[in-house]
Amino acid sequence: MNKRVVLITGGAKGIGRGIAEYLSQDMTVIAVDIDEDAGHQLVSDNPLIRFKPVDVTSEQQLEALVVEIKNQHGRLDAVINNAAIADPYNPPLEEIDIQHWNRVIAVNLTAPMLVTKLCLPLLKQNHGRVINIASTRALQSEQNTEAYSASKGGIVALTHSLAVSLGPEITVNCISPGWIDVIGEPLADYDHQQHLVGRVGKVEDIASLVAYLLSEHAGFITGQNFVVDGGMTKKMIYQ
Template identity: 65%
Template structure:
């Protein structure tokens, strides 16, 4: 089935690297206007150099003035926003060991991973209401299961799932809000071992297009009866019971 998002204006936070970059690259092929924002200016300019269809604007997602300036520029240039992809987050899921985890480190993770998506969504509401648009939050399977010393990251990703259904209730029926929880996504195209792939029920590690395809579906017209949901895209790993032998 073809999902039409042609000429949609879509804002992707954390769009210069990783899954965010993959989302931007994928959606740029769909004749949409893609705006990537990121604090990593060098990676952002490289993104545009590799794909001139994508627009890059530097911004710190925790800085209200930066986001206000971005929203004002979108309003001036396009007068609408069809999709907001809240993807920006601290990439490393591991924090300092729990017995020495500082509250400053905890708070920084909360600010970037959880508070910023709320603030950015608030800032974008006037534009999203005009287009009856969509918000897609990127969480993680860490919202559902954990390793040791991932308290801050896991807590924020669990918060994103809950924030999603809360926003969906507050903003419906005008705006739909959904969430994607990726598993292991090889966003850097690093060389992996066969055992890395075979531990997944589908026989391979995920690709950024696996996430981007779901983003496309959630912001297209055909998904109009879906809101407040969390879609786990992990090759089945969270359904796999593992015992130590």
């Protein structure tokens, strides 16, 4: 039996890379990213992963990618929409540049819709799965994060809308990570202790949930947003 084929956007770094590596033992993983150096490093470290430099805001590049996947693999079983402009901060509202806003929305929100649309014919062939990566910032905010928060809130809404439109052939779910330590940076005890579970998140916390949602055990789950944040969004904080 052929391995399932999974496409992950923003797959060369951070949470995307962690998901790609986690899934690569059991699935054929195609990671796309605009960062070519990081992509080449990824496949150097893990030859099981295929890498393709792709700008997810380019419909032409995405169309070519889908054709290549069809010709090389003949199938696509899942799409993980992870690519995003990760910096959540923008200038104060009175100073925000519309180009900045449009770029964040294009990468973080429009691209997942477009990727899913273009992959739809292949996904339908195998009762595929779509997983969108949002953020707890879809649910709570700091100052000066309007563009990022709006894009991630849009991802949550896009998820349940797609689930309704694409069912029953395709399931669509969403994961909202909290603080995930993707680079192994030094962290203070307080960073860990403020979480209800006593630690900051690890990439594996997200990747293992992705693997579950792609498994046969998750066939009755669709349209959902899974918050993976060590309980932080349930913690009432007054100072």
